[in-house]
Amino acid sequence: MNTNLGFGDRLAQAMKSSGQLCVGIDPHPGLLQQWGLEDTPAALATFSEKILDAARGRVAAVKPQVALFERHGSEGFKVLEEVLAEARQLNILMIADAKRGDIGSTMSAYADTWLGERSPLSTDSVTLSPYLGFESLRPALDLAQQHDKGTFVLALTSNPEGKTIQHVGQTNSVAKQIIEAATEENSRQGFETMGSCGLVVGATVGEALRELEIDLSQFNGPILAPGYGAQGASAASLFATFHGSESQILVNSSRGILRHGPCVEALIDSIELANSDLLKSNS
Numbered sequence: 001m002n003t004n005l006g007f008g009d010r011l012a013q014a015m016k017s018s019g020q021l022c023v024g025i026d027p028h029p030g031l032l033q034q035w036g037l038e039d040t041p042a043a044l045a046t047f048s049e050k051i052l053d054a055a056r057g058r059v060a061a062v063k064p065q066v067a068l069f070e071r072h073g074s075e076g077f078k079v080l081e082e083v084l085a086e087a088r089q090l091n092i093l094m095i096a097d098a099k100r101g102d103i104g105s106t107m108s109a110y111a112d113t114w115l116g117e118r119s120p121l122s123t124d125s126v127t128l129s130p131y132l133g134f135e136s137l138r139p140a141l142d143l144a145q146q147h148d149k150g151t152f153v154l155a156l157t158s159n160p161e162g163k164t165i166q167h168v169g170q171t172n173s174v175a176k177q178i179i180e181a182a183t184e185e186n187s188r189q190g191f192e193t194m195g196s197c198g199l200v201v202g203a204t205v206g207e208a209l210r211e212l213e214i215d216l217s218q219f220n221g222p223i224l225a226p227g228y229g230a231q232g233a234s235a236a237s238l239f240a241t242f243h244g245s246e247s248q249i250l251v252n253s254s255r256g257i258l259r260h261g262p263c264v265e266a267l268i269d270s271i272e273l274a275n276s277d278l279l280k281s282n283s
């Protein structure tokens with residue numbers, strides 16, 4: 001993989017060679033129990049190792065859910081640091097699902113944590129929450145650009161409650177304004193296939209794009225789409241939702257894959273099944 005490319009282009013290459021699936025690393029207490037593990041930091045390490053083992057070479061990216069490491073305090077963060085380092089070694093693109101957002105001066109610290117060069121939590125990309133205003137994310141957007149890293153800004157989330165904020169404004173909705181700001185952000189960068197400022201749009205949003213008159217085919221970055229599998233979106237429904245921007249969609253599945261553990265072979269089978277399901281529906 002060409003590491004001089006920006007994040008969006010590296011992700012485009014990874015999706016071309018390994019498909020459009022992103023596997024979540026979500027060590028929920030219930031899953032740990034199902035895998036015969038205790039709810040401890042050591043178990044998080046075992047859990048994550050098996051997922052990386054199954055995912056390497058088979059998916060475009062993996063997405064650790066930071067909250068599920070954070071609930072173990074400093075030891076959980078230590079494990080996350082090791083997982084990020086291991087993924088880097090294995091050349092697997094990472095999205096830290098941290099959903100950070102704050103006033104600009106504090107945002108600089110979040111940017112240093114997830115996208116800086118010296119932080120042990122530094123990774124390829126991070127999810128950001130724009131509800132303090134898109135421009136409050138500037139320190140992260142600029143640092144990502146400077147270090148060839150990426151961001152995924154929440155636009156239309158997969159949970160039903162999201163619409164109470166994101167749909168406000170209807171045809172000039174909050175979500176539409178976020179999407180326009182991210183489009184503008186990418187248009188100021190050079191890229192071959194996609195810019196490095198991505199969006200999060202749930203695979204479950206259904207008719208919302210049409211109702212809000214949002215045309216994602218005009219968007220010029222990657223779209224992380226959680227909601228496939230455990231939250232009910234099928235491959236066919238999600239590609240119908242994202243008609244016109246199919247090649248930009250990175251489909252996340254966490255519990256839908258993870259419930260097949262702890263056997264690595266069974267995890268591999270479920271990843272391969274999801275890959276062929278997605279491929280079949282997007283051809």
Ligand SMILES: O=c1ccn([C@@H]2O[C@H](COP(=O)(O)O)[C@@H](O)[C@H]2O)c(=O)[nH]1
Pocket residue numbers: 024026065097156157158159200201202226227228229230231252253254255256
């Ligand atoms: O809109 C959003 C944004 C993030 N997520 C996260 O994605 C995974 C989904 O997990 P599943 O088990 O596949 O449902 C999880 O980490 C969420 O926090 C989301 O679901 N929706």
